[in-house]
Amino acid sequence: MVKKLIGIDVGGTSVKFAVVSTKGEIEEKWSIKTNISDAGSHIVGDIAYSLNEKLAELKLSKSDITGIGMGTPGSINYTDGTVVNAFNLNWTTVQPISKSLQALTGLPVFLDNDANVAALGEAWKGAGGGEPDVVFVTLGTGVGGGVIANNRIVRGVAGAGGEIGHVTVARENGFACTCGKSGCLETIASATGVMHVARHKAPTSKANSKLRDDVLLNNRVSAKDVFDAAKGYDPFAEEVVAYVSSALGFALSHIGNILNPACIVIGGGVSAAGDILLDPVRDEFEKNVFSTVKHSTKISLATLGNDAGMIGAASLVLTEV
Structure with missing residues (x-):
């Protein structure tokens, strides 16, 4: 089987997920509500739980997935996989998102700003041609x-x-x-x-x-x-x-x-x-x-x-x- 990619777009209202082919085609997508209570401490756990459940439902093992890419508001340290000042998520202090999500899913995680990943999407498969x-x-x-x-x-x-x-x-x-x-x-x-x-x-x-x-x-x-x-x-x-x-x-x-x-x-x-x-x-x-x-x-x-x-x-x- 050709390996698949996971794309996640985190917003203040919802978290959107997609299983994406290496050609940029969405094969499955779903969303969950963003729980920003308790300083946003539930968000990463909710993401991991939903993703693990969906992969099991689709009968996809971790070996079928190359990795997870994720876009989020806030100031991103791409090298460390951290985010800070994502105020609509209540992430006001530095959050080790990549490390935490990787620990919960067993998959490599790559994090960037939500506007940057939207730019990549439009450049690759959208109006950017x-x-x-x-x-x-x-x-x-x-x-x-x-x-x-x-x-x-x-x-x-x-x-x-x-x-x-x-x-x-x-x-x-x-x-x-x-x-x-x-x-x-x-x-x-x-x-x-x-x-x-x-x-x-x-x-x-x-x-x-x-x-x-x-x-x-x-x-x-x-x-x-x-x-x-x-x-x-x-x-x-x-x-x-x-x-x-x-x-x-x-x-x-x-x-x-x-x-x-x-x-x-x-x-x-x-x-x-x-x-x-x-x-x-x-x-x-x-x-x-x-x-x-x-x-x-x-x-x-x-x-x-x-x-x-x-x-x-x-x-x-x-x-x-």
């Missing part, structure tokens, strides 16, 4: 990123490589970011950022707009509300989307000029807006990149959805074993 040089940007509650160069993750000297969300795009009067800076891309192009922009612009906008009225009356609007309204030609929503797209396209132009990847892939919940986001982002990108980059780096929407993290995590095993 198998290219060796791909950048992945995920627009969710925050903005994350992963840089793949020559088929390897660019982690940086302290594991902070690919922090695309903290590229500064507003030098003056920028929104405060949770990182302590202001004007970060995350404060504009994340789901939370889109809401910030709408609330900030509503009092001074002259647009005759139902969305603007909703913001002023209720002070509540979601990123989806904004993009849905823009698709319906709401003028205030179009103002907000234009601002968000300009900031994102500008940030991506810096990435394009520095790295010249084959593809910059945009994923995460905000990317569900589709072409109404993608088209103006491409326009801003093309206005600000070197001509060679303009003609060689494309911007695409992610295609793997929630499977990206599992497939990418599994690919960690291939690159390391």
